[in-house]
Amino acid sequence: MKVVIMEDEIRSANELLHLLKLADPAIQVMMRLESVEQAMEWFDGQPCPDLIIADIQLADGLSLDVFKRISCSCPVIFCTAFDEYVLQAFDTCAVSYLLKPVTLSKLQEALGKLNNMRQVFTTGDQWINRLQTEMFSTRRNTLLVNERERIIPLPVSDIAFCYLTKGTVQLYDMQGHNFSYQSTLDEMEKLLDPEQFCRANRQFIVNRKAIRNAERYFARKLIVRLTVPIPETIIVSKARATFFLKWLQHSR
Template sequence: MKILIIEDEINAAKELERILLEQDKSNEVLAILDSVEAGIAFLKRNSSPELIFSDIQLADGMCFEIYKEVPVNSPIIFCTAYDEYMPEAFETNAVSYLLKPVTEVAIAKAMEKFKRLRFAFEPAAAIQSIEKLSRDLKYTYKKSLLVELREKIIPLPVNDIAYLYLENAVIKVVTLKGQQYYITSTLDELERMLNPESFYRANRQFIINRLAIASIDRFFSRKLVARLVMETPETIVISKANSSDFLRWLEG
Protein backbone atom coordinates (compact mmCIF):
# COMPACT_ATOMS: atom_id res chain seq x y z
CA MET A 1 0.00 0.00 0.00
CA LYS A 2 1.32 3.43 -0.95
CA ILE A 3 1.21 5.72 2.09
CA LEU A 4 2.03 9.42 2.52
CA ILE A 5 3.11 10.73 5.94
CA ILE A 6 2.59 14.43 6.74
CA GLU A 7 4.32 15.10 10.06
CA ASP A 8 6.68 17.88 11.20
CA GLU A 9 8.18 15.91 14.10
CA ILE A 10 10.81 13.81 12.34
CA ASN A 11 11.19 11.30 15.18
CA ALA A 12 7.43 10.69 15.28
CA ALA A 13 7.36 10.35 11.48
CA LYS A 14 10.22 7.83 11.44
CA GLU A 15 8.61 5.80 14.25
CA LEU A 16 5.31 5.73 12.36
CA GLU A 17 7.13 4.60 9.20
CA ARG A 18 8.88 1.84 11.16
CA ILE A 19 5.59 0.56 12.60
CA LEU A 20 3.83 0.60 9.23
CA LEU A 21 6.63 -1.34 7.53
CA GLU A 22 6.84 -3.87 10.37
CA GLN A 23 3.08 -4.45 10.38
CA ASP A 24 2.91 -5.06 6.63
CA LYS A 25 5.95 -5.51 4.38
CA SER A 26 3.87 -4.46 1.36
CA ASN A 27 3.43 -0.96 2.79
CA GLU A 28 5.45 1.71 1.01
CA VAL A 29 5.98 5.21 2.44
CA LEU A 30 6.06 7.52 -0.57
CA ALA A 31 7.34 10.56 1.33
CA ILE A 32 7.52 12.23 4.72
CA LEU A 33 6.46 15.88 4.46
CA ASP A 34 6.75 18.41 7.27
CA SER A 35 4.71 21.42 6.11
CA VAL A 36 1.58 22.67 4.41
CA GLU A 37 3.65 24.01 1.51
CA ALA A 38 5.38 20.66 0.95
CA GLY A 39 2.07 18.80 1.18
CA ILE A 40 0.43 20.99 -1.45
CA ALA A 41 3.45 20.73 -3.76
CA PHE A 42 3.62 16.94 -3.48
CA LEU A 43 -0.10 16.32 -4.00
CA LYS A 44 -0.21 18.68 -6.98
CA ARG A 45 2.65 16.83 -8.69
CA ASN A 46 1.68 13.26 -7.77
CA SER A 47 -1.42 11.11 -7.88
CA SER A 48 -3.26 10.63 -4.59
CA PRO A 49 -1.73 7.95 -2.35
CA GLU A 50 -3.82 5.04 -1.11
CA LEU A 51 -3.67 6.36 2.45
CA ILE A 52 -2.44 9.49 4.26
CA PHE A 53 -1.22 9.69 7.86
CA SER A 54 -1.43 13.36 8.79
CA ASP A 55 -0.51 15.46 11.80
CA ILE A 56 -2.73 18.53 12.19
CA GLN A 57 -0.44 21.30 13.42
CA LEU A 58 2.48 21.56 10.98
CA ALA A 59 5.55 23.79 10.75
CA ASP A 60 3.77 26.46 8.68
CA GLY A 61 0.10 26.05 9.55
CA MET A 62 -2.80 23.62 9.86
CA CYS A 63 -2.95 20.55 7.64
CA PHE A 64 -6.54 21.39 6.66
CA GLU A 65 -5.08 24.10 4.40
CA ILE A 66 -3.62 21.31 2.25
CA TYR A 67 -6.97 19.60 1.71
CA LYS A 68 -8.69 22.89 0.93
CA GLU A 69 -6.05 23.74 -1.69
CA VAL A 70 -5.73 20.30 -3.34
CA PRO A 71 -8.68 17.95 -4.01
CA VAL A 72 -7.68 14.69 -2.30
CA ASN A 73 -9.75 11.50 -2.39
CA SER A 74 -7.33 9.53 -0.23
CA PRO A 75 -8.57 8.37 3.19
CA ILE A 76 -6.75 10.10 6.06
CA ILE A 77 -5.70 8.86 9.49
CA PHE A 78 -4.98 11.87 11.70
CA CYS A 79 -2.30 11.67 14.40
CA THR A 80 -2.23 14.63 16.78
CA ALA A 81 -1.66 15.65 20.38
CA TYR A 82 -4.93 17.62 20.45
CA ASP A 83 -8.52 16.38 20.45
CA GLU A 84 -10.23 19.74 19.71
CA TYR A 85 -9.74 19.36 15.94
CA MET A 86 -11.78 16.15 15.70
CA PRO A 87 -14.94 17.78 14.24
CA GLU A 88 -12.95 19.57 11.53
CA ALA A 89 -10.92 16.43 10.79
CA PHE A 90 -14.03 14.39 10.11
CA GLU A 91 -15.19 16.98 7.58
CA THR A 92 -12.33 15.63 5.41
CA ASN A 93 -11.72 12.00 4.35
CA ALA A 94 -10.85 10.97 7.91
CA VAL A 95 -11.21 7.30 8.80
CA SER A 96 -9.55 7.54 12.22
CA TYR A 97 -8.26 10.11 14.73
CA LEU A 98 -5.32 9.00 16.89
CA LEU A 99 -3.99 10.93 19.87
CA LYS A 100 -0.24 11.08 20.44
CA PRO A 101 1.80 9.32 21.56
CA VAL A 102 0.56 6.87 18.94
CA THR A 103 1.03 3.18 19.78
CA GLU A 104 1.47 0.16 17.55
CA VAL A 105 -1.88 -1.17 18.76
CA ALA A 106 -3.66 2.08 17.88
CA ILE A 107 -2.11 2.08 14.41
CA ALA A 108 -3.07 -1.56 13.85
CA LYS A 109 -6.70 -0.82 14.84
CA ALA A 110 -6.79 2.25 12.58
CA MET A 111 -5.45 0.21 9.65
CA GLU A 112 -8.07 -2.48 10.22
CA LYS A 113 -10.79 0.18 10.22
CA PHE A 114 -9.35 1.65 7.02
CA LYS A 115 -9.39 -1.77 5.33
CA ARG A 116 -13.04 -2.26 6.27
CA LEU A 117 -13.96 1.15 4.83
CA ARG A 118 -11.59 1.03 1.88
CA PHE A 119 -14.24 0.06 -0.66
CA ALA A 120 -16.00 3.39 0.02
CA PHE A 121 -12.97 5.27 -1.33
CA GLU A 122 -12.18 3.09 -4.32
CA PRO A 123 -14.92 4.37 -6.65
CA ALA A 124 -13.79 7.95 -6.02
CA ALA A 125 -10.18 6.98 -6.67
CA ALA A 126 -11.17 5.26 -9.89
CA ILE A 127 -13.12 8.32 -11.05
CA GLN A 128 -10.14 10.56 -10.21
CA SER A 129 -7.77 8.35 -12.22
CA ILE A 130 -10.09 8.40 -15.22
CA GLU A 131 -10.49 12.17 -15.03
CA LYS A 132 -6.71 12.68 -14.75
CA LEU A 133 -6.09 10.41 -17.74
CA SER A 134 -8.71 12.30 -19.73
CA ARG A 135 -7.07 15.64 -18.85
CA ASP A 136 -3.64 14.35 -19.78
CA LEU A 137 -4.89 13.08 -23.14
CA LYS A 138 -6.61 16.36 -23.95
CA TYR A 139 -3.88 18.69 -22.74
CA THR A 140 -0.60 19.12 -24.59
CA TYR A 141 2.18 21.30 -23.26
CA LYS A 142 3.67 24.10 -25.36
CA LYS A 143 6.45 23.13 -27.74
CA SER A 144 7.32 26.78 -28.43
CA LEU A 145 6.80 30.09 -26.69
CA LEU A 146 6.29 33.38 -28.49
CA VAL A 147 8.97 35.74 -27.19
CA GLU A 148 9.78 39.35 -28.01
CA LEU A 149 13.01 40.78 -29.39
CA ARG A 150 12.87 44.49 -30.21
CA GLU A 151 9.95 44.77 -32.67
CA LYS A 152 9.88 41.07 -33.51
CA ILE A 153 7.90 38.13 -32.12
CA ILE A 154 9.90 34.89 -32.29
CA PRO A 155 8.72 31.28 -31.75
CA LEU A 156 11.27 29.87 -29.31
CA PRO A 157 11.39 26.05 -28.85
CA VAL A 158 10.93 25.31 -25.16
CA ASN A 159 13.78 22.77 -25.27
CA ASP A 160 16.15 25.68 -25.93
CA ILE A 161 15.12 27.49 -22.73
CA ALA A 162 17.47 27.33 -19.74
CA TYR A 163 15.32 29.34 -17.33
CA LEU A 164 12.59 31.94 -17.01
CA TYR A 165 13.13 34.75 -14.53
CA LEU A 166 10.82 37.35 -13.00
CA GLU A 167 12.63 40.68 -12.88
CA ASN A 168 10.83 43.91 -11.96
CA ALA A 169 7.43 42.49 -13.01
CA VAL A 170 8.87 41.42 -16.41
CA ILE A 171 9.57 37.81 -17.44
CA LYS A 172 13.00 37.26 -18.96
CA VAL A 173 13.58 34.08 -21.00
CA VAL A 174 17.21 32.89 -21.19
CA THR A 175 18.25 30.09 -23.55
CA LEU A 176 20.91 27.43 -23.10
CA LYS A 177 23.06 29.47 -25.51
CA GLY A 178 22.72 32.58 -23.35
CA GLN A 179 20.28 34.46 -25.59
CA GLN A 180 17.78 36.67 -23.75
CA TYR A 181 14.19 37.44 -24.67
CA TYR A 182 11.08 38.78 -22.96
CA ILE A 183 7.57 37.37 -22.73
CA THR A 184 4.29 38.92 -21.61
CA SER A 185 2.87 35.91 -19.71
CA THR A 186 3.15 35.51 -15.94
CA LEU A 187 5.25 32.81 -14.29
CA ASP A 188 2.08 31.10 -13.07
CA GLU A 189 0.75 30.94 -16.65
CA LEU A 190 4.08 29.70 -17.98
CA GLU A 191 4.29 27.01 -15.30
CA ARG A 192 0.99 25.59 -16.61
CA MET A 193 2.19 25.77 -20.24
CA LEU A 194 5.49 23.92 -19.70
CA ASN A 195 5.85 20.18 -19.22
CA PRO A 196 6.56 19.57 -15.50
CA GLU A 197 8.80 16.64 -16.43
CA SER A 198 11.26 19.13 -17.96
CA PHE A 199 10.61 22.39 -16.08
CA TYR A 200 10.44 23.08 -12.35
CA ARG A 201 9.11 26.16 -10.52
CA ALA A 202 12.07 26.64 -8.19
CA ASN A 203 10.65 29.67 -6.36
CA ARG A 204 8.71 32.89 -7.00
CA GLN A 205 11.37 34.17 -9.44
CA PHE A 206 12.55 31.12 -11.39
CA ILE A 207 11.32 28.28 -13.58
CA ILE A 208 14.29 26.14 -14.58
CA ASN A 209 14.91 23.51 -17.24
CA ARG A 210 16.30 20.17 -16.08
CA LEU A 211 18.82 20.33 -18.95
CA ALA A 212 20.26 23.57 -17.58
CA ILE A 213 21.11 22.24 -14.11
CA ALA A 214 24.81 21.70 -13.52
CA SER A 215 24.76 20.85 -9.80
CA ILE A 216 22.88 21.23 -6.52
CA ASP A 217 24.41 22.72 -3.39
CA ARG A 218 23.12 22.23 0.13
CA PHE A 219 22.21 25.53 1.76
CA PHE A 220 21.58 26.42 5.41
CA SER A 221 18.26 25.38 7.07
CA ARG A 222 18.03 22.37 4.73
CA LYS A 223 17.44 24.53 1.68
CA LEU A 224 19.05 23.79 -1.70
CA VAL A 225 20.73 25.95 -4.33
CA ALA A 226 20.44 25.03 -8.02
CA ARG A 227 23.56 25.89 -10.04
CA LEU A 228 22.93 26.19 -13.76
CA VAL A 229 25.29 25.82 -16.69
CA MET A 230 25.38 29.62 -16.96
CA GLU A 231 25.36 32.50 -14.49
CA THR A 232 21.99 33.64 -13.19
CA PRO A 233 20.98 37.13 -12.02
CA GLU A 234 20.54 35.82 -8.48
CA THR A 235 21.00 32.59 -6.55
CA ILE A 236 18.28 30.00 -7.24
CA VAL A 237 17.19 28.82 -3.79
CA ILE A 238 14.75 25.93 -3.30
CA SER A 239 12.99 26.15 0.04
CA LYS A 240 13.29 23.52 2.76
CA ALA A 241 9.63 22.61 2.19
CA ASN A 242 10.20 21.93 -1.52
CA SER A 243 13.69 20.44 -1.38
CA SER A 244 12.59 16.77 -1.22
CA ASP A 245 10.06 17.29 -4.02
CA PHE A 246 12.71 19.01 -6.13
CA LEU A 247 15.22 16.17 -5.69
CA ARG A 248 12.56 13.60 -6.62
CA TRP A 249 11.77 15.62 -9.75
CA LEU A 250 15.48 15.86 -10.61
CA GLU A 251 15.82 12.08 -10.39
CA GLY A 252 13.00 11.74 -12.90
Protein backbone atom coordinates (compact mmCIF):
# COMPACT_ATOMS: atom_id res chain seq x y z
CA MET A 1 0.00 0.00 0.00
CA LYS A 2 1.40 3.38 -1.06
CA VAL A 3 0.96 6.10 1.56
CA VAL A 4 1.48 9.88 1.60
CA ILE A 5 2.00 11.62 4.94
CA MET A 6 0.96 15.24 5.46
CA GLU A 7 2.74 16.38 8.63
CA ASP A 8 4.85 19.49 9.28
CA GLU A 9 6.41 18.34 12.58
CA ILE A 10 9.47 16.15 11.96
CA ARG A 11 9.19 14.34 15.30
CA SER A 12 5.53 13.45 14.74
CA ALA A 13 6.31 12.32 11.18
CA ASN A 14 9.14 10.05 12.36
CA GLU A 15 6.93 8.54 15.07
CA LEU A 16 4.25 7.89 12.48
CA LEU A 17 6.75 6.26 10.12
CA HIS A 18 7.89 3.98 12.94
CA LEU A 19 4.32 2.98 13.81
CA LEU A 20 3.47 2.31 10.16
CA LYS A 21 6.42 -0.08 9.83
CA LEU A 22 5.27 -1.93 12.96
CA ALA A 23 1.64 -2.03 11.81
CA ASP A 24 2.39 -3.20 8.26
CA PRO A 25 5.97 -3.63 6.97
CA ALA A 26 4.63 -3.76 3.39
CA ILE A 27 3.48 -0.12 3.50
CA GLN A 28 5.48 2.16 1.23
CA VAL A 29 5.64 5.84 2.18
CA MET A 30 5.85 7.81 -1.05
CA MET A 31 6.24 11.33 0.31
CA ARG A 32 6.01 13.55 3.38
CA LEU A 33 4.33 16.89 2.71
CA GLU A 34 4.82 19.75 5.18
CA SER A 35 2.52 22.49 3.88
CA VAL A 36 -0.68 23.17 1.97
CA GLU A 37 1.33 24.76 -0.85
CA GLN A 38 3.68 21.77 -1.14
CA ALA A 39 0.74 19.36 -1.07
CA MET A 40 -1.08 21.22 -3.84
CA GLU A 41 2.02 21.15 -6.05
CA TRP A 42 2.74 17.48 -5.34
CA PHE A 43 -0.79 16.18 -5.96
CA ASP A 44 -1.00 18.23 -9.15
CA GLY A 45 1.63 16.07 -10.82
CA GLN A 46 1.41 12.71 -9.04
CA PRO A 47 -1.06 9.81 -9.12
CA CYS A 48 -3.27 9.25 -6.09
CA PRO A 49 -1.74 7.10 -3.35
CA ASP A 50 -3.67 4.27 -1.73
CA LEU A 51 -3.94 6.23 1.52
CA ILE A 52 -3.20 9.69 2.92
CA ILE A 53 -2.35 10.13 6.60
CA ALA A 54 -2.76 13.80 7.43
CA ASP A 55 -2.42 16.21 10.30
CA ILE A 56 -5.08 18.94 10.28
CA GLN A 57 -2.86 21.96 10.90
CA LEU A 58 0.12 22.25 8.56
CA ALA A 59 2.81 24.92 8.37
CA ASP A 60 0.74 27.31 6.26
CA GLY A 61 -2.88 26.32 6.84
CA LEU A 62 -5.32 23.43 7.17
CA SER A 63 -4.92 20.17 5.24
CA LEU A 64 -8.72 20.25 4.83
CA ASP A 65 -8.22 23.02 2.26
CA VAL A 66 -6.09 20.66 0.18
CA PHE A 67 -8.84 18.04 -0.05
CA LYS A 68 -11.32 20.67 -1.25
CA ARG A 69 -9.08 21.62 -4.16
CA ILE A 70 -7.42 18.44 -5.42
CA SER A 71 -9.06 15.79 -7.58
CA CYS A 72 -7.49 12.90 -5.66
CA SER A 73 -10.21 10.99 -3.79
CA CYS A 74 -8.28 8.32 -1.90
CA PRO A 75 -9.13 7.47 1.74
CA VAL A 76 -7.68 9.61 4.54
CA ILE A 77 -6.71 8.89 8.13
CA PHE A 78 -6.43 12.11 10.12
CA CYS A 79 -3.92 12.27 13.00
CA THR A 80 -4.23 15.53 14.91
CA ALA A 81 -4.12 17.14 18.32
CA PHE A 82 -7.35 19.05 17.65
CA ASP A 83 -10.83 17.57 17.99
CA GLU A 84 -12.84 20.55 16.70
CA TYR A 85 -12.34 19.60 13.04
CA VAL A 86 -13.89 16.15 13.19
CA LEU A 87 -17.13 17.12 11.41
CA GLN A 88 -15.25 18.87 8.61
CA ALA A 89 -12.84 15.95 8.29
CA PHE A 90 -15.63 13.52 7.50
CA ASP A 91 -16.75 15.73 4.63
CA THR A 92 -13.63 14.33 2.91
CA CYS A 93 -12.97 10.63 2.30
CA ALA A 94 -11.89 10.18 5.92
CA VAL A 95 -12.03 6.68 7.34
CA SER A 96 -10.64 7.52 10.81
CA TYR A 97 -9.89 10.54 12.99
CA LEU A 98 -7.11 9.82 15.50
CA LEU A 99 -6.10 12.20 18.27
CA LYS A 100 -2.41 12.56 19.10
CA PRO A 101 -0.47 10.95 20.56
CA VAL A 102 -1.25 8.16 18.10
CA THR A 103 -0.69 4.66 19.46
CA LEU A 104 0.11 1.51 17.54
CA SER A 105 -3.20 -0.08 18.50
CA LYS A 106 -5.20 2.93 17.26
CA LEU A 107 -3.30 3.02 13.98
CA GLN A 108 -3.78 -0.73 13.48
CA GLU A 109 -7.49 -0.31 14.19
CA ALA A 110 -7.73 2.45 11.55
CA LEU A 111 -5.83 0.39 8.96
CA GLY A 112 -8.02 -2.62 9.75
CA LYS A 113 -11.13 -0.50 9.19
CA LEU A 114 -9.70 0.59 5.84
CA ASN A 115 -9.02 -3.01 4.79
CA ASN A 116 -12.55 -4.04 5.79
CA MET A 117 -14.00 -1.26 3.67
CA ARG A 118 -11.89 -2.38 0.72
CA GLN A 119 -13.32 -5.86 0.95
CA VAL A 120 -16.87 -4.53 1.15
CA PHE A 121 -16.55 -2.14 -1.76
CA THR A 122 -14.50 -4.52 -4.00
CA THR A 123 -10.97 -3.51 -5.01
CA GLY A 124 -8.96 -0.78 -6.70
CA ASP A 125 -10.54 2.38 -8.05
CA GLN A 126 -14.03 0.85 -7.90
CA TRP A 127 -14.14 0.74 -4.12
CA ILE A 128 -12.69 4.26 -3.85
CA ASN A 129 -15.34 5.62 -6.20
CA ARG A 130 -18.03 3.67 -4.34
CA LEU A 131 -16.82 5.04 -1.00
CA GLN A 132 -16.89 8.61 -2.27
CA THR A 133 -20.32 8.14 -3.82
CA GLU A 134 -21.76 6.63 -0.65
CA MET A 135 -20.42 9.47 1.48
CA PHE A 136 -21.64 12.32 -0.71
CA SER A 137 -24.88 10.89 -2.07
CA THR A 138 -26.54 10.75 1.34
CA ARG A 139 -29.09 13.53 1.69
CA ARG A 140 -28.89 15.50 4.91
CA ASN A 141 -31.87 16.58 6.99
CA THR A 142 -29.69 18.67 9.32
CA LEU A 143 -26.33 20.42 8.99
CA LEU A 144 -24.14 21.34 11.94
CA VAL A 145 -23.00 24.95 11.72
CA ASN A 146 -20.70 26.92 14.02
CA GLU A 147 -21.51 30.22 15.68
CA ARG A 148 -18.55 31.19 17.84
CA GLU A 149 -18.29 28.45 20.48
CA ARG A 150 -21.73 27.03 19.71
CA ILE A 151 -22.53 24.16 17.35
CA ILE A 152 -26.03 24.67 15.96
CA PRO A 153 -28.15 22.02 14.21
CA LEU A 154 -29.61 23.79 11.16
CA PRO A 155 -32.56 21.98 9.53
CA VAL A 156 -31.95 21.76 5.79
CA SER A 157 -35.57 22.73 5.16
CA ASP A 158 -34.86 26.08 6.86
CA ILE A 159 -32.02 26.99 4.45
CA ALA A 160 -33.20 29.72 2.07
CA PHE A 161 -30.07 29.70 -0.06
CA CYS A 162 -26.38 28.79 -0.13
CA TYR A 163 -24.00 31.52 -1.27
CA LEU A 164 -20.35 31.20 -2.30
CA THR A 165 -18.24 34.26 -1.56
CA LYS A 166 -14.44 34.54 -1.42
CA GLY A 167 -14.14 30.76 -1.45
CA THR A 168 -16.45 30.31 1.56
CA VAL A 169 -19.98 28.90 1.56
CA GLN A 170 -22.52 30.89 3.55
CA LEU A 171 -25.86 29.34 4.52
CA TYR A 172 -28.75 31.79 4.92
CA ASP A 173 -31.86 30.62 6.76
CA MET A 174 -35.46 31.75 6.26
CA GLN A 175 -35.03 34.33 9.03
CA GLY A 176 -32.07 35.97 7.30
CA HIS A 177 -29.35 34.61 9.60
CA ASN A 178 -26.20 33.39 7.90
CA PHE A 179 -23.61 30.80 8.91
CA SER A 180 -20.26 29.78 7.41
CA TYR A 181 -20.08 26.14 6.36
CA GLN A 182 -16.92 24.24 5.46
CA SER A 183 -17.90 22.85 2.07
CA THR A 184 -18.12 23.71 -1.62
CA LEU A 185 -21.26 24.37 -3.65
CA ASP A 186 -20.59 21.17 -5.60
CA GLU A 187 -20.62 19.20 -2.34
CA MET A 188 -23.70 21.06 -1.13
CA GLU A 189 -25.60 19.99 -4.27
CA LYS A 190 -24.98 16.37 -3.33
CA LEU A 191 -26.16 16.89 0.24
CA LEU A 192 -29.40 18.70 -0.62
CA ASP A 193 -32.62 17.31 -2.09
CA PRO A 194 -32.65 18.27 -5.82
CA GLU A 195 -36.43 18.53 -5.76
CA GLN A 196 -36.21 21.24 -3.12
CA PHE A 197 -32.90 22.94 -3.99
CA CYS A 198 -31.50 24.05 -7.34
CA ARG A 199 -28.13 25.44 -8.42
CA ALA A 200 -28.95 28.83 -9.96
CA ASN A 201 -25.38 29.72 -10.91
CA ARG A 202 -21.81 29.36 -9.69
CA GLN A 203 -22.55 31.30 -6.52
CA PHE A 204 -26.09 30.34 -5.48
CA ILE A 205 -28.13 27.27 -4.59
CA VAL A 206 -31.73 28.28 -3.83
CA ASN A 207 -34.57 26.67 -1.90
CA ARG A 208 -37.90 26.51 -3.76
CA LYS A 209 -39.72 27.70 -0.64
CA ALA A 210 -37.67 30.92 -0.60
CA ILE A 211 -38.37 31.91 -4.23
CA ARG A 212 -40.81 34.79 -4.69
CA ASN A 213 -40.64 34.84 -8.50
CA ALA A 214 -38.39 34.72 -11.54
CA GLU A 215 -38.20 37.55 -14.06
CA ARG A 216 -37.12 37.60 -17.68
CA TYR A 217 -33.80 39.34 -18.15
CA PHE A 218 -31.95 40.46 -21.25
CA ALA A 219 -30.32 37.81 -23.51
CA ARG A 220 -32.93 35.27 -22.31
CA LYS A 221 -31.50 35.11 -18.82
CA LEU A 222 -33.51 35.08 -15.58
CA ILE A 223 -33.39 37.08 -12.39
CA VAL A 224 -34.55 35.14 -9.33
CA ARG A 225 -36.26 37.08 -6.53
CA LEU A 226 -36.32 35.57 -3.04
CA THR A 227 -38.48 36.26 0.00
CA VAL A 228 -35.34 37.00 2.06
CA PRO A 229 -32.57 39.59 1.52
CA ILE A 230 -29.72 38.45 -0.72
CA PRO A 231 -26.13 39.79 -0.94
CA GLU A 232 -26.31 40.23 -4.73
CA THR A 233 -28.68 39.68 -7.64
CA ILE A 234 -29.25 36.04 -8.60
CA ILE A 235 -28.95 35.69 -12.38
CA VAL A 236 -29.60 32.41 -14.18
CA SER A 237 -27.79 32.06 -17.50
CA LYS A 238 -29.53 31.57 -20.83
CA ALA A 239 -28.17 28.01 -21.02
CA ARG A 240 -29.65 27.10 -17.63
CA ALA A 241 -32.85 29.16 -17.74
CA THR A 242 -35.05 26.47 -19.35
CA PHE A 243 -33.92 23.82 -16.86
CA PHE A 244 -34.45 26.21 -13.94
CA LEU A 245 -38.01 27.04 -15.00
CA LYS A 246 -38.88 23.35 -15.43
CA TRP A 247 -37.48 22.64 -11.97
CA LEU A 248 -39.46 25.56 -10.56
CA GLN A 249 -42.63 24.20 -12.12
CA HIS A 250 -42.22 20.63 -10.89
CA SER A 251 -40.47 21.11 -7.54
CA ARG A 252 -42.46 20.77 -4.34
